[in-house]
Amino acid sequence: MDEALVNVAHLEASFGDHKVLEDVSFTVEKGGITVLLGASGSGKTTILKHLLGLYDNQPDKISVLGQDMGQLDEDLKKELYLKMGVFYQNGALISSMTVGENIALPLQQHTKISEKIIERMVRLKLHMVNLDDSFDLYPSELSGGMLKRAALARAIIMDPPLVFCDEPGAGLDPVTLASLDELILSLNHQLGITFLIVTHELASIQRIADKIVFLADGKVAFEGDFNAAKKAEHQGVRDFFNTH
Amino acid sequence: MSTKAGTKTQAEYDIRNTSDTMIISGHLNLKNTALLYSDLSIRLSEYPETGKIVLKDIKALDSSAVQMLLQVIEENPAHRHIDLLADEKEAQEKIALFGYNDKPDIEKESDTGFFEKIGQQVHDYWRNSVVAFLFLTADIMYWTVVDIFRKDGQRKGTFVQQAIQIGVNSVYIVAPLSFIIGLVLALQSAAQIRNFGANIFIVDLTVIAMMREMGPLITAIILAGRSGSAIAAEISTMKVTSELDALETMALNPVRFVTVPKMHGGLVTVPFLTILADVMGIIGGLLVAYTYLDITPTVFINRMGDALKNRDIIIGIFKSLVFISIVVLTGSFFGFQVKRGAEGVGKMTTKAVVVAITLVIIADSILGLIFY
The missing domain is CATH 3.40.50.300 (P-loop containing nucleotide triphosphate hydrolases)
Incomplete structure (x- = not known):
């Protein structure tokens, strides 16, 4: 089993x-x-x-x-x-932060990994969810589908x-x-x-x-x-x- | 050959060097990525001839470790090409999966000169702030006048609701504060006036200052903080939740539907609120005059009749109308300007209050000069 x-x-x-x-x-x-x-x-x-x-x-x-x-x-x-990663229905991305900053947040708060590596990891996860060009965009600038993908990228940033x-x-x-x-x-x-x-x-x-x-x-x-x-x-x- | 183990974390790793190869084994994951990064950076400076990093006997490998290895390779002090290889198939797959190496576009050097940049910013500010504010002012003022006579496109009962919200509900704060301001104003003046034996002129000073200046100004500043912020927060929240778009698509003009009732409510109630502020301030002055300068209320009121001209009352009321217009216009303008959700609402509310108070004081000084 x-x-x-x-x-x-x-x-x-x-x-x-x-x-x-x-x-x-x-x-x-x-x-x-x-x-x-x-x-x-x-x-x-x-x-x-x-x-x-x-x-x-x-x-x-x-x-x-x-x-x-x-x-x-x-x-x-x-x-x-x-x-564990959690994906909320409406994305729950923080509106005052860019997509990149939103996804980097758990890594910045819970690890001692340098900013350069964090940025690389964020770009990797954005690439995995097909949002390569959204690093500097704000959540309000994303469509519904993009918002969900960004939220998923945040949920998997710690490789849960x-x-x-x-x-x-x-x-x-x-x-x-x-x-x-x-x-x-x-x-x-x-x-x-x-x-x-x-x-x-x-x-x-x-x-x-x-x-x-x-x-x-x-x-x-x-x-x-x-x-x-x-x-x-x-x-x-x-x-x-x-x-x- | 040398071996070093990361002992500061639970999950350990080993690094060994041969002539041109660095072999890493063990747990390479989020737990020890930071430690491994600093260890590897030091190792690469000690062994600048390294041409290969080989992962062997890997127990765990995650995205943070792969990206860290790519970063280390990119930063290697000898600036030479280093291959990242893995012995086991699983590790090879992880490298392929997590080895995405995105080079963000380096910001293009701007060809714009210093003065051109300043000019562009001034132009943008002029267009997005000053011109936009003037257009909105024209729009609101037009509908404020037109909607006195037209009732279609408005919600029933909003005028009364706004009149209560802006005017009546402010009584509890405007009245006591005006009383205190009048009292303090008279108190500070009393000591000086008594030195010259001109006690009776405390009446002229208090009454004229309150009617022409302090009453309208205090009321406007309180309303900027109380109603200006509420207007900006309400409109900006409506904008971020697409309620304003919904109004437009229902063929309703957001300016008429949301802003004009506030303007009507304010314009009707605020003159009365200002007169209340004047009266409360004068009562404060009367109290000081009676207590410190032995001027009885009867003498005070008789003198007030002589000192006060109709012109002073009209100027005070006119100012109050100008000030409340500024408060409503500023609150609405920043409400309509909001961007980026919750944070934007907070920012615009703050801006609305600060700019409204600034504009009220500037308008006061201009009107003061005109009606001198």
Whole structure:
């Protein structure tokens, strides 16, 4: 069995009286692309925030890169953050900094590498996401697709083994979305980066997903590959994959 | 042959030199890239004849290490060609993958001369700031007049909303501050006036200074900080979130929709706000006159009637109209000029306040000279 970089076991979560997650268990295998999907309000963002350790009270039910998220103090959490990349839906690039400065930021803050080498690494990562000429541009000067690519370059600047993506395809046209998927696939194949992607784009899921985790009614309704999802027992899963 | 190990980090590496070859092995990754860079730089100066760097028995190799090796090769003190090679296939693939060597375009030497540059900058400033400001002023003033008579293309209730926002909500800060300014002004003057036995002239000084100068000026400065910043922040946020574009595509003029109600609200309420500031300042002066110079309120008010001319009141009100126009125009101008998201909003808000206060003081001095 493949090594799991992320392990969620019987996770529960509620907001006030409203129970969002009842009993969620799944794994993200090393070297694969796992897609997490479900209807709005099904708890995808809640799971992602748990995986990123963004809640104050972390349950002892999640491990990321071998670390139990509930047992991490601030220093260990910081160390873990350096081993993972996060891609936010709207890019979340800092508007007052150029693309180059945005991507260089984690290296400047967390390593002692000289500026010359940092610039070389930033140009390499921009080249890998096909944004060679965007080093000195500001985020406001980029198109939607370019913004996503720049955000991906920032997520992989530290060569992390694991990258979380929150709806990377949201708002992109099919052609740009396909090229973003190609990029994710090439990063997965070339660098061996493991991806956990939250997305609703069926075409994208078909292209990139090694494994699908479908959330419904606070539980994992389906876990498996694309073809198996089409024949899943759960009606909601079947409907999603067959009616789109 | 020599061996050196990077011991300052958990992940270790080895560097060995033969006559023209440097062999590196171990963990070459983000953890020790910085240390390895300084070690290699020293090694290359010690062995200037090095012609090959060979990676052997590599346990880890990431993009930072490959780019660092390329940088070291580029910087080598002997300025000779050095090959980067790897024994293992995996390391070779990593070098191929991460070995992108981009040479950013060296900035072209500008042919532009010093004076030409200055001229260009002055021209750009003139066009982008002064001319743009005058055009916007003309646009806003035109619609400010036209929209008194036309109601289409405006949102219902915005005039009242803006009048409350700019005028009524400023009462709580303008009134007490004007009172304090009037009190301090009279207090500082009282000591000097008493020396000459001209106590009664404290009334003339306080009343004329407040009505013609201090009342409109204090009100305008407070409004520049309070409303000018709010106008700039609101319009610039609307611009960065494409709300202004949305208005245009709905065939609505952003100037009419956003700015003109603020101008109307300000022009109607600020004269009253200024009169309130005048009255509060005069009350402050009256208090000092009664306390320090034994001038009773009745005497003060009688003297005030003699000292104050209609012209002083009109000049004060006229100034207040000019000042609030400047505050709204400046706030709007910098709001419309915003670029680059959140930071731009902050910058433009600051600029709007600073420029509005500067322009108000300049306008005050010009009007002071005209109505001397």
